Amino acid sequence: MKEILKEIEERFGPIWERVQRPKLAQVGIEPAKAVPLLTWLKEHRGYVTLVHLSAVDWIEQGEFQLTWLLGNPETEERLMICSRIDRENPAAETVSGLWPQAVTYEQEINEMFGVSFPGSPRQGVPFILEGWKDIPPMRRDFDTVAFVEKHIPGREGRKHIDTRTYIGEKFGEKGYLHD
Template identity: 40%
Template sequence: MMQSLYDRLKDRFNLGEFTGRRADLAFVTVSREQLRPLLLHLRDLEGFTHLVLLTAVDWIEDDTFQLTYLLNDRARARDIGVRLMLPRDDTQMDSIHDLWPTAATYQRELREMFGIDFPDSPRVNEDFILEGWVDIPPYRREFDTLRFARETYPERPGRETHDPATYMKQQLYPDGEDNG
């Protein structure tokens, strides 16, 4: 079902890699120029009327962000994930809030969490979850949560940290009589 859809649209939208995951789910890569025409076609002519989610994957080793637009066609019980690869040094993307108003929320989150900007999206520059955040966008791979936690939150005075294995050994065998 998904393969035939891909075959029909491949040349028209210059589609890239196709990944059939299940009979009712496939992923396809598209260029930035073809994204909007493809989404419009899928929504208006192929029945993919429900924007399930819009999110990003950070492929830092390839210097790329992957944007995933997941669409659902309820009538035919199928989903398509549209992948778009965005260079990490050019993180500006076209908004699709005019196609699905709810996309504005996803785009606002992506700007805050990944630093991917959607300049025309409503209220995209308003803080969403992280009010007053000044560090790098935290869902980027180079953001180290452990380092951030250690630098931001001081250790509680009097707290001791133990290596679990060593600690339990000391508790169980205080005289060093571990024969097991």
């Protein structure tokens, strides 16, 4: 994997790179260079498979990280291309022209993180959620507990917190518990 990393360094000047395992390397690249790098890897270096596209919310730094994982079926090597974009009005170039299945990944990231991919079909079309009005739920600042308390009515809990006592009262003196 060191050869491909060296080539990427010479051609694209990545921000960082590392070999994670013998068949897995990672590259950090500026957003503007990401799609040219992905295109070059697909067209000229045999990384023809888009294994997945994912996003990570680095809220402390005010950034989203997009991770494209490419696979080379000849060598079975995997290359992780990471690029950080601004968290305010996040947008990235689509790769749906390169890989048809990227449409689904971009649709999901748009829904779950609020990152838009202009030109990608199905942007803004619900994928998993329906009638969602809150902030995109996979963002770190989405409060799951507050959401549940607001939208799902609570129920009265049982009076006892001690299971043995509760079962004893409900099912008789000895209950179903062994001594």
